[in-house]
Amino acid sequence: MDSLIGFAKGDRPVEFVAIVIAVALLFAAHALLPAAEKHRARQPAVYLGLSLSFGLLCLAATSGTAGARILYFFYTLFLLASSGRSLVLLAVDVLFGRRTHRAPPRIFRDLTQAVVYVIVLMLSLRATGVEPGSLLTTSALLTAVIGLALQDTLGNMVSGLALQMQRPFEVGDWIQFDPDPRGIGQVTEVNWRATTVMTNDLVEVIVPNALLAKNQIRNYSQPSHVSRRIVSVQGPYNVPPKRVHDAILSALAGTQGVLADPSPWVQTRNFGENGIEYAIYFYTAEFAQRDRIDGLVRDRVWYAFQRATIDLPFPTRTVHMHASSEDRDLRESERELERRDRMLRFVDFLAVLPAEQHRKLAASASVHMYAPGEVVVTQGDRSSELFVIDRGEVVVEFARGGVPFVVARLGAGKFFGEMGLMTGEARTATVRAHTECELLVIRHGPFHDALASTPGVVEKISELLAARQAELEAIASQRPLLEPSQDRSKRLISQIKDFFKL
Template sequence: MTEQAYPSIILLNVLGVAGIVVWHLQGRTRPTERLIAQIVFFLAMSVTLVFAKINPFRFDAPHIDSDGTLVVSAKILWWTHMAWASIGFVRLYMVLDGRPREARLIQDLLVAVVYLGVFLSVMAFVFGVPIGTLLATSGVVAIILGLALQNTLGDVFSGVALTLGRPYVIGDWILLSDGTEGRIVASNWRSTHILTATHNLVVLPNSVLAKQSLTNVSKPDENHQITLSISIAPHKRPKFVIDIMHEALNNCNGIVHEPPPTAALVGISGAAIELQLQFRVTGPAQRIIARNEVIDLVYQHCNSNGLTLAKPVAMQIVEGLDTLEPRSISTERLLDSAPLLTGLTAEERAILAAAAIRRDMAAGSTIIAKGEKAKSLLVIRSGTVILKDDGVEITRLAPGDYLGARSLLNGEAELYEAEALTRVTFFQIEQPDLERLIASRPSIVDDLTPPIERTTEHTG
């Protein structure tokens, strides 16, 4: 080494050590500043190498003296900073690509490749180790390790394949062909962690997950369809049954109404009209809530329109078809099924039924305006009523629900506008008739809670 190159060698070692110190002082919390420092030190060391006329890609047998040791350390430091700068660029690309968490496996793989390449380069260009012989020896070792770690390596490469294919990301809700269903909460080289709806953590090896068909419920969004099968006794025309099912679905507050839910006929026989109700929910957490509400509303609409749920065929054979006679629709039976009138006795419901007057309103009609005081109690017999506040839908009322209780019991104006979504039939009970019933049993006031208080609690 010439005397002119000696200062450059000293500078190379100083820059290399200083870069390591700065790299550790900046820490992991400042990745951008860390990357800039890595690039600056690497470029400075590269320029110094050029001035010192040292080729890091060629092995030169060093002299056994302090000068030779400084050259070796300078090359090692340069290769180390090149590795850090390359890894910094890899991580920066992952962040700018907008998927740092999903690409963690790829990032780790690239980092490992960089470190392995730098290690082999140092062994070859700094210490003169014959890489060909080393690779041949390591190949035999790799075969032995591969056989011993076959399952683990299968999980690792399956994890890489799943990461590259991106069938899901952290936070997605997936459904597997073996019935496992839940939200992805973690993914690593070895396995994927799924949090199920029962709040259990399922840990699946990546090789097992890669072999199954997978449905990503979260793509394009978590809005997805549910199918519910219904059997109705064949005493009404199928079109009438379909219309009633549509009314029940339109009444539901827990499902998505755009696109609209549908009811489809799938079969008919002397025992039943078979239907499938198809509706969408906003996410997996809404499935049970929406299904319960749909079933409740189907029962309520069938009850108020004279439809009978079909019994299983085996039970019909035993009991005889005479048990499938259609039930008559009466005001008293409707009041008996009204959710908010369940506290009334049979005699009290009979009094209300006798005083009830049937009324019909066309779709789009305003039943009660916001701020208006109702003069009678309106019990919905059929159809769907929407409660609105300044044009914004608040909730939907079904057969058995009623309007006007706030005005009649408290003398207050109605808080919401009641509009008929479909053709609506209701029973009108005048205030004097209701007051006579309240006088005979004052506790009925507690049972006649205005429906909006129940529905806003339900929807809120």
């Protein structure tokens, strides 16, 4: 109190220096803090304003009274608190942030500030003539009661410090803190008492740090964002596991969210009651979208099984009962055969086949289904199937300089793959399902039988194919072709006869 009066009279330069230091620290903190953090300098500014206000009230009060001592205590407390707060901002937010190039953990900032405030309180009590040690020794019972009441809080604080030192996770990481799958979420905040986690259900879960320190923590974001997923499916007993594995792996190729490296793999896990159980192991870098990616994998497996004529097993206790007759089954088969025969009429070069061979070819055709985005054929691959679009739409992509671009869109009634069927040439373009598609597939073997039993059709087919190929290549290359149509037809005749060994 006397020192403050002396400062007012100009006899105590120490008080003046203390205020100057507090103001200098405040301006330094405001100037050096990042733009987004400058609002933190408001707190020491408020403390400094309160200190000056209590100082003026103290000067107006009667010296030596209890009221004057209380006013002087608050003057000293807020003056030191302002300097302490500014020092913490400079040391933690400015120096630590610039050295580590990241924001300091909140728990580290809060604990540092708490220690500074305790020191400020002790110094303020001493400045007013009160010894802090005497208060602690005379209130042992109160200290014990407070210690017991803060036992859990102190445990959480110590656990929070341990988590910050070990750093098992950071803000933004996906962790699992409970065996229950609902205990998975993204860390949004770590403070001195608890860690806040946001689950996929957009539910905020506040987990005490002491609980995290005791439990096993799974971090799906460290050391990298790549994590493994497992999806289980069942296959029938009458299909070899190798065939099921190949169908599943072909379904995973190009599935959104599934990484090609590390490559996925399939495990024959168990022989179950209803079928063989398979575990699909794949990797993803999009853990937040894991449920959606798992669903996409199951969708693709269903389509792959349908194309490979692999039935998903039903429970053994399911009994299918339906009335059937040979006449009705025969009529249904005839209707389906007529439909396929009509579909093949859209293929112009097949029109030269006799009706009987045309119908046999329709009977040998199979129906394949593709999911949106799935690749039907890949540019550069060798295969010998012709595809006729029964339902849906596909896009034809041509790669030039490593960059694919769409050259055509084909809908119901269109066909592709004729050169692979006729000559076995590598695919000149990639065809991808744009919507869910149902394709009629003509294979090499049945078509060979049709050509072998119908002499003379090879020349007619080659003329039609030569014209069609010339048109497609002109579109892809965007320049006129140098090879005459007759020469192309002769070359195709030779290739077709060699390929079919006619």
